[in-house]
Amino acid sequence: MENDYRSYFESILDIYPPWSINNISIDERQSVIHVKLSRSEDKSIISFFTKKRYIVSDSKFVNGYWQHCNLGNYRCFISADVPVVSNTDSDAITRDTLSEPAFLGHPNKKYTHQLRQVVALNSAQGLSKNEISTSHNIETALVGEILGDVANAPENVQAPCYIPTESDIIWQNILFDKTLIKTQSFPLKLLLSKLKLAAIDTQKKELLRPIIIELREFFIQQAASLKNEISQISGLAVQQDSNASRRRSVHKLILPAVKNPVWVDILMDRIHLDSNNMSLNLLLVKLRSNYKYNQSEEGSEEVVGLREFFRKNYQTLRKELVQINRLLQTRPKQKFTLPDSRHDVWRQILKDDSFIPSQHMAYKLLLSKLRSDVLLNPSPNAELSAAKRIRQFIADNQQTMQQELRQVIKSSSAV
Incomplete structure (x- = not known):
């Protein structure tokens, strides 16, 4: 019966020889599944790990522990003994790692190759770190680490990062x-x-x-x-605008100046272009990482590089330029200041689902999770922590949450 139980999980996780499940533990309270893998002794590890990348030695193995894609409402973690590697991040993503089984990961990292591919693909599709974190129940820091590794990977492996894993239908x-x-x-x-x-x-x-x-x-x-x-x-194929749609466009598109704050908002992930252009999405992942690391300002090298990319590729970025122009037209004239996280308005949002209704899917998912957390732990610290996360989410997504933003400010003056 126990062997059947393991075989079910091997099929669900698509674990294949020479790897097999050695042990499974399920924490129903925390909604976590821990899977321990083992490797058949008669199979060579070289078939999955190359000599160039690993210090191959029968006596030098380390236990890798990685977060995997969720199984329903349960977070899944996989561990396995794999060869020791150097303690640098320079080889976190290479052609060799891209060829490894999706259910394994780099020994020095905290995520499997399949989770890396899912997060990278979501980012390329235009989702923000907060949206990816909320939709997949992953810590925002881990999402940032994955996107940072993708951005720092050699150029010849950045495009292959989006290739579906061998488990994909x-x-x-x-x-x-x-x-x-x-x-x-x-x-x-x-x-x-x-x-x-x-x-x-x-x-x-x-x-x-x-x-x-x-x-x-x-x-x-x-x-x-x-x-x-x-x-x-x-799923990132670029959809070319038809000639008919071009003829319907009667407004002249404007490329904002370097000092226009719209470029900073794009680099700071405050504006999501929802682009299907792979070259633009790859560039954004790299520029956003460099911009935040260097704490750059308007007119920085990253801003100039992004604007120059739009200038050179405006014919294939027409949809994105239309979106930027619309944002410039609808951009609020004034900067909104959100109430402090200790304000009662945040507590009302947590307790009353109808207080400030929203159609923003990622926001609704975040509220659902935070309300569950507060119900399980109804302490003042838990409520304050939840309030801070709601406030930060709205602050980071002002462009797409204008209605909710105004309602929060209006309600805070009345609370």
Whole structure:
């Protein structure tokens, strides 16, 4: 019965040989699942960890402990003994790590490769750190660490960071023609023809896995010439505006000056462009990290670089420029000052769901979580901590929460 229990979790987490589940512990009170992995002795670790990256030694292993993607309402953590690596972050993301099983992670990091891919993809889709943290129940600091590692990764592996893991259903859909890839790459066409033929007679998942891994490895190795294809399989494909929509655009678009605060707001994650342009999203991840680290100001190198990118690529960034122009037109003339976190208005928001209603999904998810936390621990410190998080969230998302912002300020003067 216990073996069946483990096999269920191996299927759910897509854990495959030579790895298997050694032990599972479930903390129902904290809604946490801990999974301990072991490796079959008759399988070589070199098949998943390369000599270039690891100090391979039979006697030098360390226990890696990583947060994985959630299983329903439960947070999932995976641990496994993996070879020791250097204590630097320079090799946190390489082509070798991108080829490792999705359920493992870098020994010096706190996240699995699959969680890294999910967070990086969400960021490229335009979600802020707070929104990613709330929707996946991940600490904001961990989200920041993942995005920082992606931004600091070598340029030749930044695009492959968005390639779906081997567990993603997209690969089966490609092999069985449920998802069609538009490509001009002759080597990819040849490989797809070969692998699709091999997959026809493959019924069992374990037999299909080597075919999927071979296809995914090709995308990793040839990422520089397959950026458009990577955009398609990761869901980041750029949607070109039709000629008809261009003709309907009667307003002349303006590229804001370097000193316009809109660039700072974009770099500080206060404005989310919701762009599908992979090149822009990759640049934003890097510039935001550098901007916050250097504590730059208006007119900084990062601001100039972002504006220059828009100037050179305005034809493919028309949708983003339209959004920026609309923001400039609707930007509030005055700066709002939110009440202090000790103000009673925050306590009313926590206690009364109808006090200041909102349609902002990430905000609603955050409120739901904070209300549950306060119910479990109804102490003044817990309420104050929740109030601070609500206040900070609204402050960070003023552009998309204008209605809630005004209601908070109006209510605070009446409370």
